[in-house]
Amino acid sequence: xxxxxxxxxxxxxxxxxxxxxxxxxxxxxxxxxxxxxxxxxxxxxxxxxxxxxxxxxxxxxxxxxxxxxxxxxxxxxxxxxxxxxxxxxxxxxxxxxxxxxxxxxxxxxxxxxxxxxxxxxxxxxxxxxxxxxxxxxxxxxxxxxxxxxxxxxxxxxxxxxxxxxxxxxxxxxxxxxxxxxxxxxxxxxxxxxxxxxxxxxxxxxxxxxxxxxxxxxxxxxxxxxxxxxxxxxxxxxxxxxxxxxx
Numbered sequence: 001x002x003x004x005x006x007x008x009x010x011x012x013x014x015x016x017x018x019x020x021x022x023x024x025x026x027x028x029x030x031x032x033x034x035x036x037x038x039x040x041x042x043x044x045x046x047x048x049x050x051x052x053x054x055x056x057x058x059x060x061x062x063x064x065x066x067x068x069x070x071x072x073x074x075x076x077x078x079x080x081x082x083x084x085x086x087x088x089x090x091x092x093x094x095x096x097x098x099x100x101x102x103x104x105x106x107x108x109x110x111x112x113x114x115x116x117x118x119x120x121x122x123x124x125x126x127x128x129x130x131x132x133x134x135x136x137x138x139x140x141x142x143x144x145x146x147x148x149x150x151x152x153x154x155x156x157x158x159x160x161x162x163x164x165x166x167x168x169x170x171x172x173x174x175x176x177x178x179x180x181x182x183x184x185x186x187x188x189x190x191x192x193x194x195x196x197x198x199x200x201x202x203x204x205x206x207x208x209x210x211x212x213x214x215x216x217x218x219x220x221x222x223x224x225x226x227x228x229x230x231x232x233x234x235x236x237x238x239x240x241x242x243x244x245x246x
Contacts, residue, residue: 017106024099028092035085042078049074116149116243117183120211124218124236130163131231132170132200140165142234144218146211148191152243154178159191159209161220163199163232171230173197173222175207186242187213197222201229213240 015023047053049071051063065071124144130137140163147158159175178193189211197205205222212218216237222230 017102018109021099021103021106024095024102028096028099031088031092035088038081038085042081045074045078112179114154114178114181116152116154116181118186118189118240118242119149119152120189120238120240121147121150122236122238124234124238126234126236128232128234130170131228132163133229137163137165137170140170140232142232144220144234144236146209146218146238148189149181149243154181157181157191159195159207159220163230169199171197171199171201173205173207173230183240183242187240189240195222197230205229211238211240213238 048061049065053061130140143162145160150156157178161173163171175195180192182190192208205224207222209220218236219233
C-alpha cells in the first residue's frame with residue numbers, strides 16, 4: 001500500500017484570504033486520501049484473513065483465520081475502525097461547510113480587462129434555418145444587429161437578435177454583458193457573454209457569436225444551463241475593421 005504524496009508547504013506566511021481557503025480545501029482533500037488508504041488497508045486485512053489477497057508476485061497471502069470466532073474478532077476490529085472513520089468524515093464535512101461559507105464571504109476577483117483588436121458595426125439579415133430547443137425552423141427571418149467595440153473600446157458594445165417565422169416573433173435576444181472579445185487576423189471576431197432572451201426561450205442565457213468576414217458568415221449560439229437552446233448561421237456581408245495599435 002502506497003502512502004499519499006503531500007505537497008511541501010513552506011512557509012505558510014503572507015497568505016491572502018483566497019490562498020488560505022484553497023489551502024483549507026487542499027488539507028481536506030489530503031485527509032480524504034488518508035482515509036481512502038485506511039479503507040484499502042482494512043479491505044486487504046479481510047482478504048488476508050480469508051486467503052484471497054493476491055500479492056504483486058501472484059502468490060496468495062493467507063488465510064490467517066480458519067474459524068468463526070477469529071473471523072468475528074476481525075470483523076469487530078474493522079467495525080471499530082470504520083466507526084472512527086465515520087466520525088472523522090463528519091468532522092471533515094463540518095470543515096468543508098465552514099470553508100465554503102468562508103469562500104462565500106470573499107469579495108469577487110477583478111473583472112478581466114477586455115481588449116479590442118478590431119471592431120464591427122452592421123445589421124445582418126437573412127432568411128435561414130434556425131434551431132430552437134432542438135426544433136428546426138426553416139425559412140426563419142433573422143435580423144442580427146452587432147456593434148462591437150465602437151471606438152475600439154468594449155464599452156458600448158451591443159448585440160441584438162430577432163427571429164420571426166410567418167410574421168410570428170420567435171426569439172428576441174439582447175446582450176447584457178461581454179466577457180470576451182477576440183479578433184484573429186482582422187477577419188474573424190468572436191464575442192462571448194451573457195444576455196436575456198424572450199419568446200420561445202426566456203431568461204438569462206450565455207452567448208457566443210462568431211463573425212467570419214472571409215467566409216461571409218455570422219454564427220450565434222445561445223446556451224442555457226449548459227444546453228444549446230438556439231443556434232443559426234447567417235450569410236452576410238460585413239467589414240471587420242482593425243483597431244490602431246496602442
